[in-house]
Amino acid sequence: xxxxxxxxxxxxxxxxxxxxxxxxxxxxxxxxxxxxxxxxxxxxxxxxxxxxxxxxxxxxxxxxxxxxxxxxxxxxxxxxxxxxxxxxxxxxxxxxxxxxxxxxxxxxxxxxxxxxxxxxxxxxxxxxxxxxxxxxxxxxxxxxxxxxxxxxxxxxxxxxxxxxxxxxxxxxxxxxxxxxxxxxxxxxxxxxxxxxxxxxxxxxxxxxxxxxxxxxxxxxxxxxxxxxxxxxxxxxxxxxxxxxxxxxxxxxxxxxxxxxxxxxxxxxxxxxxx
Amino acid sequence: xxxxxxxxxxxxxxxxxxxxxxxxxxxxxxxxxxxxxxxxxxxxxxxxxxxxxxxxxxxxxxxxxxxxxxxxxxxxxxxxxxxxxxxxxxxxxxxxxxxxxxxxxxxxxxxxxxxxxxxxxxxxxxxxxxxxxxxxxxxxxxxxxxxxxxxxxxxxxxxxxxxxxxxxxxxxxxxxxxxxxxxxxxxxxxxxxxxxxxxxxxxxxxxxxxxxxxxxxxxxxxxxxxxxxxxxxxxxxxxxxxxxxxxxxxxxxxxxxxxxxxxxxxxxxxxxxxxxxxxxxxxxxxxxxxxxxxxxxxxxxxxxxxxxxxxxxxxxxxxx
Numbered sequence: 001x002x003x004x005x006x007x008x009x010x011x012x013x014x015x016x017x018x019x020x021x022x023x024x025x026x027x028x029x030x031x032x033x034x035x036x037x038x039x040x041x042x043x044x045x046x047x048x049x050x051x052x053x054x055x056x057x058x059x060x061x062x063x064x065x066x067x068x069x070x071x072x073x074x075x076x077x078x079x080x081x082x083x084x085x086x087x088x089x090x091x092x093x094x095x096x097x098x099x100x101x102x103x104x105x106x107x108x109x110x111x112x113x114x115x116x117x118x119x120x121x122x123x124x125x126x127x128x129x130x131x132x133x134x135x136x137x138x139x140x141x142x143x144x145x146x147x148x149x150x151x152x153x154x155x156x157x158x159x160x161x162x163x164x165x166x167x168x169x170x171x172x173x174x175x176x177x178x179x180x181x182x183x184x185x186x187x188x189x190x191x192x193x194x195x196x197x198x199x200x201x202x203x204x205x206x207x208x209x210x211x212x213x214x215x216x217x218x219x220x221x222x223x224x225x226x227x228x229x230x231x232x233x234x235x236x237x238x239x240x241x242x243x244x245x246x247x248x249x250x251x252x253x254x255x256x257x258x259x260x261x262x263x264x265x266x267x268x269x270x271x272x273x274x
Numbered sequence: 275x276x277x278x279x280x281x282x283x284x285x286x287x288x289x290x291x292x293x294x295x296x297x298x299x300x301x302x303x304x305x306x307x308x309x310x311x312x313x314x315x316x317x318x319x320x321x322x323x324x325x326x327x328x329x330x331x332x333x334x335x336x337x338x339x340x341x342x343x344x345x346x347x348x349x350x351x352x353x354x355x356x357x358x359x360x361x362x363x364x365x366x367x368x369x370x371x372x373x374x375x376x377x378x379x380x381x382x383x384x385x386x387x388x389x390x391x392x393x394x395x396x397x398x399x400x401x402x403x404x405x406x407x408x409x410x411x412x413x414x415x416x417x418x419x420x421x422x423x424x425x426x427x428x429x430x431x432x433x434x435x436x437x438x439x440x441x442x443x444x445x446x447x448x449x450x451x452x453x454x455x456x457x458x459x460x461x462x463x464x465x466x467x468x469x470x471x472x473x474x475x476x477x478x479x480x481x482x483x484x485x486x487x488x489x490x491x492x493x494x495x496x497x498x499x500x501x502x503x504x505x506x507x508x509x510x511x512x513x514x515x516x517x518x519x520x521x522x523x524x525x526x527x528x529x530x531x532x533x534x535x536x537x538x539x540x541x542x543x544x545x546x547x548x549x550x551x552x553x554x555x556x557x558x559x560x561x562x563x564x565x566x567x568x569x570x571x572x573x574x575x576x577x578x579x580x581x582x583x584x585x586x587x588x589x590x591x592x593x594x
Binding site for chain 2: 113114116117118119120121122124125126127128129201205208209212213214215225228232235236237238240242243246247249250253254256257258261
């Protein structure tokens, strides 16, 4: 792990720095802040000043504290949705590659149907029916993203299943569970880790977009996208209150993407050396 | 493998596209029906009397089996009868008419700017692979891919409309406007959409061209001493045409999603905002109608991309 980080290019190191700083800020920052994210401590849309480093929001709460707690919400929801997607997609993908037959066909057709139209539109349709509570949002995002995880896992696992050492393991009569955990999972892991990063960014932007549109996370909870919506009017007065939460989100996304790019390039280099 | 006729292949793809459309319509219908109670309870809420719920159920015909309602809904839809909005009671086709036109106007204007621009830049990045121009283009792609659509929108709004005052902050179209006024009104949402999709398209074009340029027959042509222009025009371009056409259509499909967020930023009266309003008011027939229209356009664009790729790429006529 440490050697991988040492071998990173400069871009990936910067990315890692951004991600670590972002996580430290959103998880420790709110504890150090003198304000709470719900208390009204000033006038509406104050400009940045010594007391409020980023100014105040649409009802006079400290914007910096809000962005930190909102960022924490975005990170937690996106992580849970991404975990969910992998919990659904990985086992199905590996199973499809190993079992094959009608099982593979059925799951693959269902995934094709889910991917036949844009995720945001499908999300809107489903949310109009089941409502927007945090558990339903996470569940829906997990199912949507699991389609891509499924396809990837199946493709990678299918390559591995065709290799000689798997044949040997089968002939040796290893049981299915051992076979999956010890032989296949370690070999699909590197691909899945980078995919986790990409899915995480996608989830963070999707949940923020939904909240921005007013059908994601509902008040009193708030995430970065919701804050953009709350403060949207400030733009017409030339203030940057709605832009700052979006910039925070963008930072997180850029950081993760840089790390993913670095890992991908690192893996590609290893492949070439073989 | 026997040679398959081109018409046969296209017809096969058309048939599978039709099946996809049917599946999508089922999903739109089922998607709005998966709640525990039914639509009537959802609309009226917890406090509604059972009589009120039953009246609404009768009005919507919810007591009949879902399959019957689905077929009826699809049949009416195919004949242009989209039903009535639950909230305003108006004909959905009236609500959609102008907004669909507005959204198309916005998306197509953005496409006209974005596609030549991004395909051109993608080509540029591919020709200067590894050099400064390429690195700059690739880096800006990373930033744009990581930036939520609404951030680009608000940054443009803050600078273009509020600080510099070049363009109106609210993008309103009215019937008496000349085409220039209309273009001026949608300048900022259009620019936002362009920026949102361009990075995507650019990256795809670059990869497509690079993969063609790394083929052995290009190297062969170079070794033969064919000039670079001739290689690009005679050898590389015809083979890059199919992936690039595909990318153009995928860009159009991507615009559909972009429109939803961008319309919300600029308060532009289009399909995206109509659908968002319908979702937050739980106006199911309107959600279904908007969802089906978005999905149909998306599926049709993908279908066109596939058929064009069959027509322009001889290799696809010989499936392995």
